[in-house]
Amino acid sequence: MGPVWEKAQSYIAAELHLPDPQTIAFAPNTHDFLIRIVSAIPALPVRVLTTDGEFHSFRRQMDRWAENGEVILERVAVDSLVDRASTGDHDLIFASQVLFNSGTVLNGIEKLADIARPEGPWVVIDGYHGFMALDTDLSEFATNIFYMSGGYKYAMAGEGVCFLHAPTGFAPRPPITGWYAAFDDLSLPPGEIEYAPDGRRFLGSTFDPSGLYRFNAVQAMLSKEGLSTEVISNHVANLQSDFIAQDPLPGMMLLNPIDGKPHARFLAYQSPNASALHAALTDHKIVTDVRGDVLRIGFAIYHDMSDVERLIAVMREFR
Known part of the structure; x- marks a missing residue:
């Protein structure tokens, strides 16, 4: 797994101008990452601010959590998100880089990053319609935001290859976790729950790695052909x-x-x-x-x- 994993991390880090490829973790879908991030927020109910144009997967999960009383959900128009986020009334701020329905591009990610803190609020950018569709430079605020996306759209890698950039210091011990998150510590005695110090702390368990092979093959082809x-x-x-x-x-x-x-x-x-x-x-x-x-x-x-x-x-x- 190591070489394939590391090559995919390096491609993503180069595309997004991330300073450290090891902040990246992989999963079969972004929903896996969403539930791990929310599980790591200590507040209950979790106060969530988002836009009124998010994709079905996020919207459905948030509506169900809100119905169950685990989330207090506030939706606003995308052009008012930054102003509303600045009030400090939320634990999680979630927004798509490009809204899937209207194609609206989110402005002000850097302002959201200024608001984010390890103790909260956390900012998650859903890059599913932005990754490899827009030139994206996260170098200035990679230390403050989560960014997740996948290879199903413009990366041309098909299903099963999604990733999360997890900034250091944010959510060091996600409660919803799998054994891959402790892959370096499998020799520890039972009962010691350790986590990888990098993005791998957000890993789950065994998954089909073929998406990573497809992703790497496509990235190599694009590089060879000069198709940035x-x-x-x-x-x-x-x-x-x-x-x-x-x-x-x-x-x-x-x-x-x-x-x-x-x-x-x-x-x-x-x-x-x-x-x-x-x-x-x-x-x-x-x-x-x-x-x-x-x-x-x-x-x-x-x-x-x-x-x-x-x-x-x-x-x-x-x-």
Whole structure:
């Protein structure tokens, strides 16, 4: 496990500009990390501040904990998160780097990091739609925030390879734990509960490591081909701009317009017709995604202008 693990840590640390690769732990999903982080917060109920645009996994778990009285949950609009967080009324502040539904990019991570303390509050950034989609430099505040993500999206590594950057001094002994968290101390007498001093303190137990092999293989390929996050993002941004310039969906609202700032890898269009358009595109073997009344259109490194033109042509047929 060692060489494969360490290589994956080094790739992630380089991508995020983390000063120490050993702050990174792996798990099959980010939910594993969420429950370990929350288990380590001594307050009960845990006061949680988050946005109103978080993914289903986090939202469902928080709603259930709130229903059970273990969490006091406060949701705010993403643009008011930093101001609300500054009041000091919370134990955990959780926000996505890119909101999965609208494509809104979180601003003010550095301000949230200034608020974070080992004694609380803790700040967790969910980077699932940001990792390898946005150039992300955590070097200035890596010592203060948790950052978790996975290889299922833009890292192109499929399921089962998620990771957590855990800052030193925060949650040294998560109560929900597995035997991997003490891998260095397996020879200790029974009854002594020790933890790894680095990110491995957040490990669980045995898991399928094939995701790590896939992740490392993809990272090696991207490096060989010179396909950095910046290169791919610029390619995607050009396709997005060309698509928008032709005004293909005049009856739909673009929730995340291109404004020269970091942008999600997808365009999010809101309309009552989102589901119908999604179905029509599927009939033409064009894959998009619909969440409620929001149609998400993703461009990638394997698309070019011919794909954009075909998409627009099919959309005009539908209109």
